[in-house]
């Protein structure tokens with residue numbers, strides 16, 4: 001992948017501006033942009049989405065968080081009228097997607113998981129084609145394209161051929177392109193998967209910028225915990241087609257027993273070490289992550305740390321490293337699913353970028 005052409009200083013500047021977006025307080029009485037009720041998708045005997053219900057309020061950034069195969073893309077495809085729903089209802093701005101698909105489509109912009117911009121066209125041409133496809137009147141087209149290229153920080157590359165862009169820049173082009181017809185509800189399926197960390201942050205910042213300039217509701221899927229935590233007002237955790245938790249990131253973290261996580265690595269820890277760590281005061285869970293590394297959730301970080309070190313010294317077990325942090329969404333995921341998301345991802349995401357665009361539906 002080509003190096004990011006975007007100057008770093010610009011990214012930092014954008015970071016400073018978009019971190020100002022304040023997460024709105026959830027208001028259950030606010031109008032819903034998206035409503036999903038007991039939605040099910042079956043492929044033969046296999047249930048890819050299993051009785052999921054949630055609603056997204058206007059102006060929210062709502063995250064679907066889950067491992068590969070959880071059903072995130074299937075959910076998006078049903079909500080955006082791309083595949084039929086087996087059972088249940090999805091409404092977009094009040095329009096039942098099964099009964100009024102065209103009305104629903106007029107409200108939405110969709111960025112699919114695979115990159116779909118045309119490599120032989122320039123950035124501007126890619127934008128322009130989409131604007132025509134969506135019947136954006138000629139005089140509005142130019143204005144909309146200019147405004148969006150500015151928002152995603154691609155103005156100076158507008159005449160560059162898309163194949164010369166880095167993955168992060170292409171993603172930003174596609175985000176801009178998906179907004180060219182002024183949708184009210186924007187669906188993004190794993191917009192940052194496969195991007196390097198700097199490009200990922202740049203994409204978050206772009207989304208923050210866009211939210212400040214347009215009246216928009218965003219539904220975004222991701223398997224990155226940090227991204228969901230930082231970007232989303234509320235998060236639905238999905239696993240094996242089921243919704244396992246739904247709340248604001250801070251509330252999700254508070255819902256996990258224990259408020260601190262101690263990560264400690266020991267040398268030659270004995271076989272019963274996990275149990276012994278578990279028996280310390282305030283400890284709510286212990287996970288052995290291999291190589292002598294333990295992740296200990298506790299309601300009292302400082303007290304447990306002291307006891308843990310004392311126990312290690314008394315047992316003659318050297319402590320190689322130790323850190324105390326607040327609980328993260330990783331802990332939330334483990335709490336609700338019994339597994340760690342990162343383990344889950346290692347295999348499927350060895351090859352993150354499709355070999356050529358448009359290969360996946």
Ligand SMILES: Nc1ncnc2c1ncn2[C@@H]1O[C@H](COP(=O)(O)OP(=O)(O)O)[C@@H](O)[C@H]1O
Nearest residue numbers: 043046048066067068069070071072073074075
């Ligand atoms: N067209 C299809 N036919 C059969 N199974 C499918 C199809 N599309 C997706 N699936 C299966 O449904 C499950 C959910 O897939 P998907 O929605 O792509 O998950 P995610 O986007 O969370 O990675 C997976 O087990 C996947 O293999």
Ligand SMILES: [Mg+2]
Nearest residue numbers: 072073074113
């Ligand atoms: Mg997917």
